[in-house]
Amino acid sequence: MKILLSGTASDSHTWNLVFLRLFLEEQGHEVVGLGPCVDAELLAAGCLGHRPDMVVLSSVNGHGYRDGLAAVRRLRAEPALAGLPVVLGGKLGIAGHRQETEVTALTEAGCDAVLGEDLDALRGFLAARARREVPA
Amino acid sequence: MTAHVPTFGGFVAASAAAGRLVVQPRMGFGDPDRMRAGLGRTKAATARTAGTLTVDSYTRVNDLAGALAAVREGTGLNGYPIATHSPDTTREVLDGLYGADFPVQVRHGSARPDAIIRALAAAGLDATEGGPVSYCLPYGRTPLRDSVAAWERACELLAEGARPGAVPHLESFGGCLLGQLCPPGLLVAMSVLECVFFARHGLRSVSLSYAQQTDAVQDEEALRALHRLAGEFLPAGVDHHVVLYTYMGVFPHTERGATRLLEASARLAIRSGAGRLIVKTAAEAHRIPTVEENVRALETAAAAAALAGPPEPLAADPDGEVYQEARTLVETVLGLHPDLSRALNEAFARGLLDVPFCLHPDNAGRSLGFIDPGGRLRWARTGAMPIRADPAAGAAPLTSSGLIAALWHVAGRYDLPGDDDAPGEDEGGGRRERPVVAPLTV
Numbered sequence: 001m002k003i004l005l006s007g008t009a010s011d012s013h014t015w016n017l018v019f020l021r022l023f024l025e026e027q028g029h030e031v032v033g034l035g036p037c038v039d040a041e042l043l044a045a046g047c048l049g050h051r052p053d054m055v056v057l058s059s060v061n062g063h064g065y066r067d068g069l070a071a072v073r074r075l076r077a078e079p080a081l082a083g084l085p086v087v088l089g090g091k092l093g094i095a096g097h098r099q100e101t102e103v104t105a106l107t108e109a110g111c112d113a114v115l116g117e118d119l120d121a122l123r124g125f126l127a128a129r130a131r132r133e134v135p136a
Numbered sequence: 137m138t139a140h141v142p143t144f145g146g147f148v149a150a151s152a153a154a155g156r157l158v159v160q161p162r163m164g165f166g167d168p169d170r171m172r173a174g175l176g177r178t179k180a181a182t183a184r185t186a187g188t189l190t191v192d193s194y195t196r197v198n199d200l201a202g203a204l205a206a207v208r209e210g211t212g213l214n215g216y217p218i219a220t221h222s223p224d225t226t227r228e229v230l231d232g233l234y235g236a237d238f239p240v241q242v243r244h245g246s247a248r249p250d251a252i253i254r255a256l257a258a259a260g261l262d263a264t265e266g267g268p269v270s271y272c273l274p275y276g277r278t279p280l281r282d283s284v285a286a287w288e289r290a291c292e293l294l295a296e297g298a299r300p301g302a303v304p305h306l307e308s309f310g311g312c313l314l315g316q317l318c319p320p321g322l323l324v325a326m327s328v329l330e331c332v333f334f335a336r337h338g339l340r341s342v343s344l345s346y347a348q349q350t351d352a353v354q355d356e357e358a359l360r361a362l363h364r365l366a367g368e369f370l371p372a373g374v375d376h377h378v379v380l381y382t383y384m385g386v387f388p389h390t391e392r393g394a395t396r397l398l399e400a401s402a403r404l405a406i407r408s409g410a411g412r413l414i415v416k417t418a419a420e421a422h423r424i425p426t427v428e429e430n431v432r433a434l435e436t437a438a439a440a441a442a443l444a445g446p447p448e449p450l451a452a453d454p455d456g457e458v459y460q461e462a463r464t465l466v467e468t469v470l471g472l473h474p475d476l477s478r479a480l481n482e483a484f485a486r487g488l489l490d491v492p493f494c495l496h497p498d499n500a501g502r503s504l505g506f507i508d509p510g511g512r513l514r515w516a517r518t519g520a521m522p523i524r525a526d527p528a529a530g531a532a533p534l535t536s537s538g539l540i541a542a543l544w545h546v547a548g549r550y551d552l553p554g555d556d557d558a559p560g561e562d563e564g565g566g567r568r569e570r571p572v573v574a575p576l577t578v
Contacts, residue, residue: 094423
């Protein structure tokens with residue numbers, strides 16, 4: 001798969017992005033990295049330009065929920081991107097624990113998966129998507 | 137506020153003369169009352185403390201509308217939105233706390249800091265941190281050229297906007313860059329270059345930062361190199377001190393490991409003559425720490441520093457690899473052009489400065505650091521930088537598990553049972569792979 005990997009609008013962290021690029025490439029995927037501090041407009045433009053099979057958003061600065069919600073809403077507002085799988089991983093808030101209401105809101109806005117920090121879950125999600133891509 | 141104008145550099149110098157290490161948290165809350173409570177507790181801690189206003193991420197990227205919306209929505213912010221709250225609100229946060237015996241520094245991470253500088257000056261503050269490179273390349277997508285221009289203005293604003301009698305202070309974040317896995321020669325060079333930049337743009341009081349890395353002896357060598365190069369390259373009459381950051385990378389997950397790493401950084405600060413230490417808390421690996429956790433970290437570091445005694449004779453080579461690398465890099469950049477702004481832009485354009493693991497488009501991205509078998513941080517590749525790599529180390533390709541092992545190297549060592557500065561062997565437990573999507577929060 002061609003995966004577009006991106007940080008979120010207010011998040012300047014990059015070790016997560018450096019790591020995820022290596023991880024995704026080792027799983028056999030092609031990775032387009034947009035880097036940190038990617039706002040919703042830039043993300044949408046990146047998706048329209050690069051035509052990825054999936055978007056992986058990673059956030060660790062504690063604003064993952066707010067920024068992730070804006071990002072997913074913007075992608076879903078774009079007809080050409082309405083069906084593009086989007087997965088969000090990392091920290092949603094500053095409290096250090098997962099808020100189910102936030103996960104629900106992200107899912108309702110069109111996020112296909114909200115994975116927290118569990119790499120096995122990401123591996124599983126990618127594998128399931130890859131299987132779906134191959135017709136039986 | 138007291139009538140006497142506090143000076144940040146003067147406070148650190150007086151503390152050092154009295155044999156006291158200044159300890160400082162990274163602390164910022166969106167809510168003014170909570171911010172005030174945090175400053176109050178910092179001031180009251182059993183330690184010689186400076187206060188911190190850490191600014192939130194929206195303000196840092198100049199999304200002031202986002203910061204305002206978050207405040208109105210009641211969304212928890214990861215810092216104090218200094219350009220959103222009114223100057224009066226910030227003055228109330230500081231009232232009775234900020235003064236000659238309790239300086240306050242604004243910490244942020246903005247490549248375009250005009251709004252932050254204006255807001256802190258309006259509230260009566262004059263100490264902050266940053267730099268044209270260190271607040272640009274590692275963390276965002278602002279073009280380096282724009283950051284350099286913005287920081288020229290920021291320095292001038294800070295220098296000119298101070299109240300009579302004040303001595304504005306600016307700390308270079310250059311000794312941190314991505315926080316970990318950058319060999320010390322480049323960190324030291326960036327701190328020196330940015331402080332020279334600050335001095336050329338009007339600042340008379342600066343601090344040179346360095347973030348604790350993987351090896352205590354190498355770190356001491358780096359800090360001593362920083363002192364020496366500051367003396368060699370900063371104009372006479374510019375007040376300066378060295379500030380150490382407790383390890384900025386993946387932090388130990390056990391309370392014991394985190395405490396031992398913090399204490400090791402306090403001893404390192406004393407051994408190498410740093411005037412100030414920015415602490416980390418045991419909660420750091422999991423979330424943004426509470427006020428109480430910050431106070432505990434300040435007091436733990438202060439106690440470890442007090443017990444460390446006076447600086448010892450040199451364990452590190454004062455004329456060693458770190459000094460030589462840093463001096464070469466500083467001289468190379470200063471030799472590119474008399475205008476340091478042009479020199480910095482050109483240095484990165486030509487890859488003469490090249491930050492490892494940095495994704496910024498203006499960084500060449502050809503350098504790579506690694507942790508050698510002895511635990512020292514060294515160069516696997518140096519790209520076009522005028523320094524040498526370890527030729528044997530560049531051969532192995534970087535893998536995700538190799539990166540995780542390197543990122544977790546220090547945390548793993550300190551989470552294992554063992555002795556203070558030389559904790560357990562690095563094999564076994566220190567190499568565990570952890571399933572994380574977001575491997576660290578620096």
